[in-house]
Amino acid sequence: xxxxxxxxxxxxxxGQMVVWLKKPDGKCVRxxxxxxxRIHVGGDYRKLIDLACKSYVENSIFVDxxxxxxxxxxxxxxxxxxxxxxxxxxxxRRIQRESSxxxxxxxxxxxxxxxxYLYQKDLFPLALVEAEEKDEKIEWTLRDSRKTIDYKLPPxxxxxxxxxxxxxxxxxxxxxxxxxxxxITDREETLVLDSGSEEEKLLSLVETFNEIDPDIVVTEGGDxxxxxxxxxxxxxxxxxxxxxxxxxxxxxxxxxxxxxxxxSYGKILYRETAARLLGRLHIDDHNAFxxxxxxxxxxxxxxxxxxxxxxxxxxxxxxxxxxSLQFYHAVKENVLIPWNKNQPExxxxxxxxxxxxxxxxxxxxxxxxxxxxxxxxxxxxxxxxMLRNNxxxxxxxxxxxxxxxxxxxxxxxxICKRPGIxxxxxxxxxxxxxxxxxxxxxxxDESARSKFHERQSALKWILVCCLSPDSPVLTLQNGMVSxx
Amino acid sequence: xxxxxxxxxxxxxxxQLDQIENGNQGYLYHCMLCDEALVLSKDQINPRKIKLVFDxxxxxxxxxxxxxxxxxxxxxxxxxxxxxxxxxxxxxxLRKRDDQIEYQPRRGSTLARDLQPGITxxxxxxxxxxxxxxxxxxxxxxxxxxxxxxLLCVRATHPQGLxxxxxxxxxxxxxxxxxxxxxxxxxxxxxxxxxxxxxxxxAFTHHQVHSLIVEKLIAALDEYxxxxxxxxxxxxxxxxxxxxxxxxxxxxxxxxxxxxxxTAEQRNMLIIATNQKARNKTMTDALMHTAHVSARLKxxxxxxxxxxxxxxxxxxxxxxxxxxxKTLLGYQ
Numbered sequence: 001x002x003x004x005x006x007x008x009x010x011x012x013x014x015g016q017m018v019v020w021l022k023k024p025d026g027k028c029v030r031x032x033x034x035x036x037x038r039i040h041v042g043g044d045y046r047k048l049i050d051l052a053c054k055s056y057v058e059n060s061i062f063v064d065x066x067x068x069x070x071x072x073x074x075x076x077x078x079x080x081x082x083x084x085x086x087x088x089x090x091x092x093r094r095i096q097r098e099s100s101x102x103x104x105x106x107x108x109x110x111x112x113x114x115x116x117y118l119y120q121k122d123l124f125p126l127a128l129v130e131a132e133e134k135d136e137k138i139e140w141t142l143r144d145s146r147k148t149i150d151y152k153l154p155p156x157x158x159x160x161x162x163x164x165x166x167x168x169x170x171x172x173x174x175x176x177x178x179x180x181x182x183x184i185t186d187r188e189e190t191l192v193l194d195s196g197s198e199e200e201k202l203l204s205l206v207e208t209f210n211e212i213d214p215d216i217v218v219t220e221g222g223d224x225x226x227x228x229x230x231x232x233x234x235x236x237x238x239x240x241x242x243x244x245x246x247x248x249x250x251x252x253x254x255x256x257x258x259x260x261x262x263x264s265y266g267k268i269l270y271r272e273t274a275a276r277l278l279g280r281l282h283i284d285d286h287n288a289f290x291x292x293x294x295x296x297x298x299x300x301x302x303x304x305x306x307x308x309x310x311x312x313x314x315x316x317x318x319x320x321x322x323x324s325l326q327f328y329h330a331v332k333e334n335v336l337i338p339w340n341k342n343q344p345e346x347x348x349x350x351x352x353x354x355x356x357x358x359x360x361x362x363x364x365x366x367x368x369x370x371x372x373x374x375x376x377x378x379x380x381x382x383x384x385x386m387l388r389n390n391x392x393x394x395x396x397x398x399x400x401x402x403x404x405x406x407x408x409x410x411x412x413x414x415i416c417k418r419p420g421i422x423x424x425x426x427x428x429x430x431x432x433x434x435x436x437x438x439x440x441x442x443x444x445d446e447s448a449r450s451k452f453h454e455r456q457s458a459l460k461w462i463l464v465c466c467l468s469p470d471s472p473v474l475t476l477q478n479g480m481v482s483x484x
Numbered sequence: 485x486x487x488x489x490x491x492x493x494x495x496x497x498x499x500q501l502d503q504i505e506n507g508n509q510g511y512l513y514h515c516m517l518c519d520e521a522l523v524l525s526k527d528q529i530n531p532r533k534i535k536l537v538f539d540x541x542x543x544x545x546x547x548x549x550x551x552x553x554x555x556x557x558x559x560x561x562x563x564x565x566x567x568x569x570x571x572x573x574x575x576x577x578l579r580k581r582d583d584q585i586e587y588q589p590r591r592g593s594t595l596a597r598d599l600q601p602g603i604t605x606x607x608x609x610x611x612x613x614x615x616x617x618x619x620x621x622x623x624x625x626x627x628x629x630x631x632x633x634x635l636l637c638v639r640a641t642h643p644q645g646l647x648x649x650x651x652x653x654x655x656x657x658x659x660x661x662x663x664x665x666x667x668x669x670x671x672x673x674x675x676x677x678x679x680x681x682x683x684x685x686x687a688f689t690h691h692q693v694h695s696l697i698v699e700k701l702i703a704a705l706d707e708y709x710x711x712x713x714x715x716x717x718x719x720x721x722x723x724x725x726x727x728x729x730x731x732x733x734x735x736x737x738x739x740x741x742x743x744x745x746x747t748a749e750q751r752n753m754l755i756i757a758t759n760q761k762a763r764n765k766t767m768t769d770a771l772m773h774t775a776h777v778s779a780r781l782k783x784x785x786x787x788x789x790x791x792x793x794x795x796x797x798x799x800x801x802x803x804x805x806x807x808x809x810k811t812l813l814g815y816q
Binding site for chain 2: 046050096100102261340341347351353
């Protein structure tokens with residue numbers, strides 16, 4: 001059977017990839033493709049053969065891949081098929097542990113399987129596709145292109161979900177009883193579910209979700225409170241298995257709200273555990289980065305361009321989105337993606353270090369209030385330089401182009417003539433952004449101008465991660481100059 | 485004299501095999517569809533290994549070995565252990581590896597026992613207490629340890645020192661070219677030449693530190709002919725809060741430290757690992773017990789205190805406390 005539609009959501013279940021298509025008639029269809037993720041193991045061939053004979057490494061074959069970007073020859077590596085992402089990590093750890101962390105190099109272990117699936121099938125979120133189901137497999141035909149600027153998106157039904165609890169303490173807790181639920185539709189209609197027992201309210205919510213069948217559910221604090229709270233209340237009322245809010249028949253999970261802190265661009269940030277609604281898009285305004293600044297248009301643009309599922313893109317940092325784009329190019333070039341960041345910089349002598357690190361010095365500005373201040377907007381200077389000069393980790397001082405005419409000034413490092421992964425990734429972002437900026441200036445239609453603005457702003461954020469983390473970016477927004 | 489082959493060729497088909505009356509009992513792996521003889525071995529071989537070595541298909545009929553590989557008892561010619569099909573691209577892979585017993589001398593047995601230091605800091609009391617020599621792995625803990633390591637980097641290049649290049653693994657992102665330059669000027673050395681002899685790589689993750697030590701260090705030592713190496717603030721990245729797999733971090737840390745100890749002895753070179761502060765007791769213990777020389781340096785404002793916790797040939801120095809009359813930076 002053939003289906004035409006846009007890829008709305010996708011996730012992996014044991015042995016298969018589940019893909020939700022939003023059809024032009026507004027309906028959604030669930031497709032399953034028999035597919036399993038794979039990890040790769042590099043090392044001495046004899047040791048790899050011994051490894052392949054171990055009982056815990058089943059389902060493996062030898063394949064030829066580039067172990068590192070910039071390698072001239074492919075290496076023979078072991079490809080092991082695994083059931084899911086968790087098994088991939090478990091197996092990788094076991095291989096490392098049992099080989100005393102020294103015999104093998106692990107690849108493609110921690111890349112979310114939906115992303116790998118999209119890379120391998122040359123698909124992307126919100127791509128218009130034709131899907132044909134054949135013997136538990138799907139044959140995809142792309143009717144869209146990532147390069148298109150004026151792409152068409154499906155009409156998506158959006159709701160906002162809010163809850164009120166009967167607070168016993170000053171701060172609401174998971175122990176509070178549910179008071180009411182409000183659903184605000186995109187036509188600004190508000191439905192309030194406040195009658196009956198707690199169990200009845202929860203069941204009304206499930207029914208309302210089924211009736212409205214929203215594509216996008218927007219919350220404020222859905223990851224940190226609303227969905228974990230609803231799951232706990234359902235569990236307490238003995239009806240957790242009936243609390244199905246996604247399109248998939250799986251009920252909401254009770255999970256520990258345990259986000260993680262991370263250091264990014266000079267700040268310590270906290271990220272909640274994501275609450276996903278399978279088959280719909282849950283966007284938590286408290287835990288969204290791109291959509292908070294650049295709206296849904298910006299989020300969809302990033303998701304399509306960087307090939308990262310929408311729910312993940314909304315919560316991911318700009319670095320994660322950019323990395324996804326680099327992974328795509330690595331997969332396409334048959335380059336393996338290392339599990340751990342274990343590739344150190346090349347040796348350099350003390351003199352070279354002084355020359356190479358010169359950019360690390362920042363002049364402290366003199367504090368005060370000044371008139372007549374000029375603005376140097378170098379927002380996209382670094383990415384453009386990277387693209388123009390083919391700057392990428394593997395292209396600088398490559399072993400294959402010692403006579404390359406492109407050299408690093410003063411250090412005289414040679415730059416590879418083959419395009420690097422970073423410039424390849426930057427190319428599409430820079431081109432699209434330039435085009436959106438042009439359209440933003442020339443378009444008369446206000447809504448189209450706003451759309452192009454949101455898209456180009458989102459792309460600008462992705463390009464920011466090409467600056468070093470300490471680089472201040474001077475920006476001008478609404479006439480206000482600020483450092484970010 | 486003819487050299488005996490480790491792996492011998494096998495006749496193509498099972499029915500072509502020589503009829504042996506007085507051979508050794510072995511195992512014949514063959515294709516049950518076309519009777520292609522693949523491997524005749526004295527020892528049992530994991531069939532999966534045979535499939536992998538033959539790329540998963542019978543080299544004669546092309547059918548998947550998953551379906552057609554079979555094994556039966558067979559006799560091997562006397563004195564032979566392994567025969568393989570001529571179509572096997574790499575028969576060596578099927579040969580059982582000889583377990584090589586690595587010669588491991590008793591730790592510290594190769595160290596020179598005289599009390600004459602091989603490299604000096606220029607601080608007499610410190611040199612007398614530490615007695616730094618080639619063949620030692622030295623662990624220095626405390627904030628002043630880094631300043632001391634930079635001073636030693638410059639002095640190692642000195643003809644009266646080790647007259648050696650230096651390999652510096654900057655695991656703490658601490659390397660300071662300005663301090664190095666100051667030491668060079670103070671010692672009256674030629675700046676450009678000395679700077680060229682100090683080779684550095686910075687690590688930003690604990691996996692990079694491990695890779696630099698276990699995979700890259702030896703090649704760098706060979707390339708630059710270095711007899712002196714420094715690992716700065718060795719525990720910093722292993723104890724980073726972003727490290728989620730604590731057990732793995734500890735395991736690879738131990739492996740890195742053992743590697744440093746072994747390398748210093750085997751290559752008869754001096755390796756210094758510094759640690760700005762004690763972050764993890766297990767890691768500090770691993771360093772203390774692996775290093776030939778372990779010492780703590782404490783900056784007391786006007787002076788520096790040196791506590792020798794372990795020394796290989798002067799055991800009486802245990803917890804010996806020496807007070808240096810200035811802070812370490814004062815000894816430039």
